[in-house]
Amino acid sequence: MTATRDVVWLSAEQQRVWRSWLSASAAINEHLNEELRPFGLDLGEYEILVRLSEAPERQLRMSELAASVRQSRSRLTHAVSRLEKKGIVGRTNCPFDGRGVIAHLTDPGFELLAEAAFAHVRSVRDAFVDVVDPADFEALGRAMNAVLAAED
Secondary structure: OOHHHHOOOOOOOHHHHHHHHHHHHHHHHHHHHHHHHHHHHHHHHHHHHHHHHHHHHHEEEEHHHHHHOOOOOOHHHHHHHHHHHHHOEEEOOOOOOOOEEEEOHHHHHHHHHHHHHHHHHHHHHHOOOHHHOHHHHHHHHHHHHHHHHHOO
């Protein structure tokens, strides 16, 4: 554990950027959730549907799905349970591992995702892509890739 006296405090500019990122992230997520609400989804649920739709045979092990959507296994289990009650996602036992569970996107779930995608992409553009200068957007992409690379 790093001693508190060894911490390099953020400069005023770094603090400003950090807080702007926190506020903007919250505002964007709020906007995206609002736009998905008419479809009975929130952003986390939408991302689950997207990841399943992109997977082979529209299915993933729950552990893989949790990692890909950056949710704890417990949180993912609750979200998938909600989606399962709506008939959008199903779960089956893994045929290769008795402890594993596979989540799969149902046909009605795929249809819902296809409908919601138009509103979602429009809201991503409205809240983020179209309001950021293209050069800044490219720089932000590099910055976020650096953050993700530092995790590895």
